[in-house]
Amino acid sequence: MVKRSGPTSITHQHLRSIIGGLIDGVIFIEADQRISWANESALKIHGVASTEDLGHTVTAYFRRWLLKYRNHHELTRAQYPMFRLARGEQFDGVVVEVTPRKGEGELRMHRLRGITLNDDENEPLAHVLIIEDLTEQHAAEQRFERAFNANPAPALICRLSDLRYTRVNAGFLAMTGYRHQDVVGSTVYELDILADADGKSQAITNLHEGQTILQMESTVPLPDGSSKDVIVAGQPLEDASEPYMLFTFIDLQPRKLAEQALRQSEERFSIAFRLAPVPMLLCDLKNLQMLEVNDSFLDMTGLQRGDTEAREITQLGIWPHPQQITSLQASMGEHSGLSGVDIQMRTKDDETLDCILSADLVTIGGQACMLAVIQDITERKHTEGELLTALDAVMQDTSWFSRKVMDQLARVRQPAHDTHTQKALELTPREREVLGLICQGHNDAEISSALSLSRNTVRNHVANIYNKIGVSRRSDAVIWGRERGFLASRKISGTSPRT
Missing domain, CATH: 3.30.450.20 (PAS domain)
Incomplete structure (x- = not known):
């Protein structure tokens, strides 16, 4: 028969050997509030090299390290985890920000658990503070938070454990008109973003299972009771401490308005086209x-x-x-x-x-x-052809036609009340002939010889012309006549017209 050995005596030294290589930090606190030992992980996540750098006692730790909750509220002395352990309290999941009170040190994030080790008589033997370093996770969350808030695309984050929205960015608030407090804390049933989704049942199933929700058209209820057409998609956040769903949205209103404007434009074009x-x-x-x-x-x-x-x-x-x-x-x-x-x-x-x-x-x-x-x-084209034929016939005899045209042009140049233009139409054929020779620059003697008229008769014709056309000088008569195309049909040989 094999003889069993007695129970092995496990000392502090044995415990220190066991937990020395653990990833989590471990600090031993004696019953008299002395900090007796800390493993390498505990020193590292405090950014120190030795146990003395933590503080010899709980009070020294309090004086050296500043602890704040995640809402940045500073812990009082009584709230410090080590003091709570010294009072016999045990706790788990306490998250604090840790920074040195003096000098510049890196902000670190710790999740703490406190355990009291009792002896056989249930008297406190020692206290153990177990520390999980959340610094990298916290930094990642901060980066995500900044990116989430800066992202112009509307987005919501829903916690899957209770289906409540925990974060909302400015893009979603701007798109919907909600206030931050209207969204954060409400459930997916109170602000139902999947109510009119094309594949609502599958989307709800994927939400509960933490699976990706593919893009689908839906509507988001607005504060005024109306709704907005959107495309919504859900992506699980797998690296979070607990499961979340990130919802992102695309506002379809600009596209809907553009489509409506296009339809109206096409309708107007169709009407204008048909009725043109x-x-x-x-x-x-x-x-x-x-x-x-x-x-x-x-x-x-x-x-x-x-x-x-x-x-x-x-x-x-x-x-x-x-x-x-x-x-x-x-x-x-x-x-x-x-x-x-x-x-x-x-x-x-x-x-x-x-x-x-x-x-x-x-x-x-x-x-x-x-x-x-x-x-x-x-x-x-038919009318133009008839006009060209008529013009061709007219141009067979252009002498009278050109004079008529010149008379009409002169009438256009003169004011409507100019009666002398009408008088020009009353010139006799002989007076027209005399005026034409005057316009060529001939004097009375040359006109008398050319027309076989006496000098006196020529002077009488000239006086009548002056009276009818309303001029008093020979130069004015020349200008008047030339403007109206009065040029003599005959030329006087042997003389040079005066200009």
């Missing part, structure tokens, strides 16, 4: 497939709307020269716009129309299209 008094057509620029024509186009060509549907523009049978259309297509590709292009069209009744076509490039639904406006100028 000039013929218009719309076709695909790439393959010339007809997209739309207005009523004026159908009236001009005699086609029915069904004749233009699902057909290329060159297949409508209204172009005597279809190659002109393909040429227009190439020009549109180079210049993106055409103006005043002469083109002929043929109606359903086989009548040929002379037209002017202007076109521009428009984009509809991402598709390059040609919008063409056509003006029928057949009647205008």
Whole structure:
């Protein structure tokens, strides 16, 4: 029969050997409040090299180290974990910020647990303070906090244990109009961001399981009772001390407003296109497939709307020269716009129309299209032809025509109340002839000889001319007559006109 040995006696030295290499810091506090020992981890997470640097006693530790809660409230002496242990209190999960009271030292974050070791008679033998270093985690949380708050994209953080929102950034508050206190602390049921989600049931399941919630359209209730269209997605925060869900949002209102404005613009364009008094057509620029024509186009060509549907523009049978259309297509590709292009069209009744076509490039639904406006100028060309024929006939005898034109021009130059212009029309043929010779610069003697008139008769004609045209000097008569085209039909040989 094997004899069992008695229980092994475990001393402080044995305990120190066991816990010396632990990651967590461990500090031994004797019953008389002396700090008797600390492992390497405890020294390291305080940023010191020896136990003496921590403080020989609990009071010395208090004087050397400043402890604050996470809300930055400073702990009183009685709240210090070591004093609580000395009073026999045991605790767990106390998180504090630790910095040296003197000098500059790194802020460290510790999670503390206090244990009292009793002897066989249940009397305190020693106290143990176990320290978990949260400094790196705290720094990471601070970085995340800054990034979260600075991110312009609306975002919420929900704690999965009770489904309450714990953080909200400025982007979400700006998007919705909520205040910070309206959101933080409320549950996902009170501020239901998934109420109208496309895949609400799956999203709720993923939320409870801490799984990723894929992007989906939903609505966010607003303080005024209305709602806002959004895209929402959820991403679990796996590195947190407890599970959270990060919700991010994309505001769809600008897109919705843009879509609404686009629809209204397209409706206005459609109405203007349909009711335009000039013929218009719309076709695909790439393959010339007809997209739309207005009523004026159908009236001009005699086609029915069904004749233009699902057909290329060159297949409508209204172009005597279809190659002109393909040429227009190439020009549109180079210049993106055409103006005043002469083109002929043929109606359903086989009548040929002379037209002017202007076109521009428009984009509809991402598709390059040609919008063409056509003006029928057949009647205008016919009228122009008749006018040219009449002018050609008139120009066969231009002498009287030019004089009439000059008279009309002179009448335009004179004020409406000038009666002398009317008097000019009362000049006799002989007076006109005399005035023409005067305008050529001849004197009375030369006029008398040229017209076989006496000098006295010439002077009488000149006086009558002055009186009728309202001048008193020969130079004024010359100016008046030349403005109205009075030049003599005959020239006096052997003399040089005076200028």
